[in-house]
Amino acid sequence: MIINTLMVQPILFPITGDSSSWLSFWGSYIGAVLSSAIALYILYKQNQQNHTENIVNRNLQLSVIKYNQELDKLRDLRTALVDFQASFDYMEITNIASKFIDGHFGEEERARLKYLVCDIDEKGFKATLLLDLMSSSNSVNEFNLVYNKIYNRYGLILGELSSFLDLMQNLPQNKSEKRSYIEEHLKYWEIYDKQQKEIVINKIPEFTPQKSISEIIKSHGNYENIEEEASDIVKERLLETIKDSSLKENLKECIQNILSEEQNRIYTILNQA
Template sequence: MKKAIILRTVILVAILSILIPIGLNYILNQETPCKITVVGEGKDWLSFYGSYIGGVLTSLISFTILLFTINHNKNSQQIILQEQSLSQLKHDLATRISQLNFSRIGIVSLVLIDTERCKEENLKLDDFHQELTREFNAFNLVYENSRDHHISTFMRAYTLCVQQLFEDITTMTELIAKLPAHVPTIQAKAMQEAIEIYDLTYRGIMAPNPPEEQRMRIAEYRYKLKSIPLREKIIQDINTLINNLNSHKNNFTNPVFTAAQEWINAEQEKLNNLRA
């Protein structure tokens, strides 16, 4: 209850408490069908009114103090709840925004020459995808049906950002999964020379049959050499995706941060109004 409402209520009650007995006294002093007579002299009534008004004022003061105390306690409780809610909101939003990290997708570019580490980074991207999914679903479950303008604005930006992250993670994991193993230039040159020697030695009608182990090794060399152009094409696609990650950050993460700040400011304003 606002202070102004309390004061208006108390003043109204005070006025009525004083006027009602005066009005009754006037009515009782008139000629009535019941022939009601008022007992007592004027000084007695004057003494009564003095005591009555004093009692009324004392009661009103006590009543006013009680109302202000109740209002203060209620307002203090609301302030505490709003402070806790605001603190939790800041923590939740900070946690989720920190997860919207497009740079985590591009870390794999640092280990492209190491096949095993590429596989490890791919597993980390899968974990990242699961983490995003879990946190998004939990947050969306609480706020998806909210009609509050700031909440709905944040959820739209948050949803779009997570969807873009999902798309980029999926694209990167698919590219890494198809990426052939790295073949160093010196090793590729040695493989090519071995293939040429093999062809000169074992091709032709009169050429002897190659040993099975050597034939399998040359087949492996041919496969690895043929995979080099494919690897270069996939790396080119990976680099293109990595170059796009910064623009995705600007287009999707920044709006989420802005919407989160506006939401926090709105809740802070509610807290300030309670404290006023």
């Protein structure tokens, strides 16, 4: 309409072509411009949509990668915690104590005690390394509390059995020498026990130390005939250890709570993508 109005106005110089031709030209030209503008707009919107979709897909891919990584960590954590809980082998301690009760204080028993110490240290180290990567939570705090209790109690019984093995292996035959030997051994043993228990008590709230073998030996008092007392001494110390077996079940419950929380946290990674 605007072009048509302009074309019917007086002109200052001659123009090639008639009004109909020029009206057709400008109509085509304007149509092409409008079509190009619409095409550019559509292209812009498509690029915008593709960009948004690319961001969504990239975030989804990153979430899947993170999910798989966290799932691998969870598998490692599950294996480490289960192995750690199983490494508190009270059955093996009972078997070793049974050997002591039967009068066997040999290198086989020493090797078995050494294995238990190495096993619990190795698996405990793996478990704590993985737990240190986790955020603090009630389940982790509860695990650490139970872990410290059972780990220290378990370490005490292993150390005391090893010390008792040393005591019995190097026992003099002469009764007077035997008494002096045991008294001297107990003196250093009690100092060491006191230091260890004080450290543990200060480290763990509400920690109640077990009755040690040195205290049991002292209460029996028959140093000259300790071979005859050995069976009762080991049995009495073993009863103290049996009380700790419930801590192993508590540890299992803590592990289940940790794994459940971690599983739920990992599921939210994909849901938030």
